[in-house]
Amino acid sequence: MKFRVGDTVETIDDAISGVITNITGDVISVEDSNGFDFQFEKHELMLTASGNSLETAVYNTDFEAVKKEKESKKRKSAPTIKPKERHAPKFEVDLHIHHLTKSSKGMSNYDMLNLQLDTARGQLEFAIRKRIPKIVFIHGVGEGVLRQELETLFSRYNNVTFYDADYKTYGLGATEVRVFQNVDP
Secondary structure, eight states, rough: OOOOOEEEESSSSHHHHHHEEEEEETTTEEETTOOOOOEEEEEGEOOOOSSSSSSOOOOSOOOHHHHHHHHHHOOOOOOOOOOOHHOOOOOEOOHHHHHOOSSOOTTHHHHHHHHHHHHHHHHHHHHHTTTTEEEEEESSSSSHHHHHHHHHHHHTTTEEEEEOOOHHHHTTTTTEEEEOOOOOO
C-alpha cells in the first residue's frame, strides 16, 4: 500500500488515527488530532476516508480480523525525541562511589572525593580529546561538596561551560558540561 504525506491513516493495533507528517523508509510519522507525534512502521497503518473528500481506500483485508486485533493489542506511544537530541551522543559519567570502586571500605571521605574528582577530570579530558560536545556528570545531591569541587574543576578549563543538567531526567544531582572545540589555533 502506498502512503503519502497528508494521508489520513489509522493504526491496526490501536485506536490512534491522524495525518501522515513524514515518511522515512518504512517508518511513518503520524500526528493525531491532539498534536502528538507517533512513529509507526508501514505495516501497522491503514488508510481511512480522508477529511472533506469522500475518497475511500480499497483494501483486501478482513475488517473483522483487524477490529479483533485492535481490541486485543494496545500500542505504547514512544516518547517524541527532538531532532537535535536524536543525534546528540549521550555521554554520562556516574560519580557515585559505588560505581567507581568495588568497595569503599577503608577509604576516607578525602580519598573518595579524590577518586571522584580524578574520574571526572579523566572523563572530561577524554571528551575533549574525542571531541564529544556534551557530558553529564551525575554526582547526586548530598551535602554539595562534590558538586562544588566539580564546579571548581570545570572552571579551570577555558573551552568549557557547565550548568545544571535537565531536571526531568536527572533531578538536582547532575551537572551538564559543554565542550567548545577550538576552531582557531
